[in-house]
Amino acid sequence: MSTPHWLFGDQLGPHFLARGADGPGRDAPVVMIEARSVFRRRRFHRAKAHLVLSAMRHRAAELGDRVVYVRAETYREGLREAAPDRPLTVHHPTSHAALRLVRSLPHVRVLPARGFLLPHEAFRAWADEHGGGRLRQEDFYRWVRRELDLLMDGDAPAGGRWNHDHANRETPPKGSRTLGAPAPYRPREDTVDEEVRADLDRWEREDGIRFVGRDGPRRFPATRREAQAALRRFARHRLAGFGPHEDAMLAADPVMSHSLLSSSLNLGLLDPAECVAAAEDAWRAGQAPVNSVEGFVRQVAGWREYVWQLYWYFGDDYRHRNALRHHAPLPDWFRELDADAVTARCLATVLAQVRDTGWTHHIPRLMVLGNFALQRGWDPRAVTDWFHRCFVDGYDWVMLPNVIGMSQYADGGRMTTKPYTSGGAYIHRMSDLCADCAYRPSDRAGPRACPFTTGYWSFADRHRALLAGNQRTARAIRGLDRLGDLDEVLRTDRRWDAGPP
Structure with missing residues (x-):
């Protein structure tokens, strides 16, 4: 009898069961485990939880009698039920934590990763x-x-x-x-989606x-x-x-x-x-x-x-990088996706998109959400976790380099040549999000000052030593030194520490 193969919830395509020297073969029995502990550890976006569970259950239905599908509290409990003491194969998981888990199990053989272009x-x-x-x-x-x-x-x-x-x-x-x-x-949506939505309701109500965020339609x-x-x-x-x-x-x-x-x-x-x-x-x-x-x-x-x-x-230690020494906690309005509490139209619009769909494209992620977090000095690990939880396409491997390296510059430049931050002028040029906003992208001080514009200059002032030594940001520091109203800009910027902009 063929060795059973374990499919994680992000290994759902046919290429994860394809024949080959590094594959389980098309006829191998399949084990799938729906572990509720995954959803207890992190407060995921409801639409993301729905999508993952719907995809897993649809795949199990396609595999029919070939699959043993177990709903358990943890992966270990699920394995004890699905394949007690039996050898298993599994393709290389997509997170450090999952890889540690499978390597700790004596009966599991890890096959090379699939779903990517290069070994x-x-x-x-x-x-x-x-x-x-x-x-x-x-x-x-x-x-x-x-x-x-x-x-x-x-x-x-x-x-x-x-x-x-x-x-x-x-x-x-x-x-x-x-x-x-x-x-x-x-x-x-179909009956599988109806079942998933009912289960998520029950988990919230009873477990x-x-x-x-909001769920549905898928x-x-x-x-x-x-x-x-x-x-x-x-x-x-x-x-x-x-x-x-x-x-x-x-x-x-x-x-x-x-x-x-x-x-x-x-x-x-x-x-x-x-x-x-x-x-x-x-x-x-x-x-x-x-x-x-x-x-x-x-x-x-x-x-x-x-x-x-x-x-x-x-490596896994990369998640601890914090080259800019940012430690401020994420405020409640951001963690709760409370777009209605935000006045700045660009940030409110993008936060509402995440709240309602669990998705927005790469520029709002980087130049609105990530930019604001960088300017506020929020803890990069907390920002990474937020992106992981709140986006339907967010996984540890996706968000760790994208946020630690690209968005928050917490690795000090291993991925990028400069911090990706800008004032309101960039958002105004590349969008219609500044129209009808209570703030003006050109104002850096005063009651109508744009939080991204004040944030840009405040960030430059806080990190002027680092930025002055970088040829791609040195010009901004020279501009900072020419600001006659810098003290007023910094006072204006501190308003956003007390509440949403």
């Missing part, structure tokens, strides 16, 4: 060759495209450039409330498990079939318009032309290789311009893969 060994060899210190995403991106022949014409990048950012940073169309892109794929794929439909719709109808405005924000159009595929990738419903192949096929068929295709390939093969590999390369 850890290949990345480690590349990183060690580059000194292992500052590992720049652009260098990795070019290497991985050559290594895997992604969007290449022979030895040259397709379209003649590695990077089409120059064409992918357009401001939002003036006078338009929406981008006008074709609608994204939306799944339909003391608490969530944050917006993201929970099955392989749904995820493939979402990929097809994006590649055929939305990819062409993706690139130019991928960094823009519109209050009434949070989705714009974004793919909404991150949750499907991170649940294992899609493989990244098929996503980048679909995008490249669209370009070669003349259905999408190279700048949009390159922008999407960069997100998947460049950034997603880079973050996954850095998570393991930097």
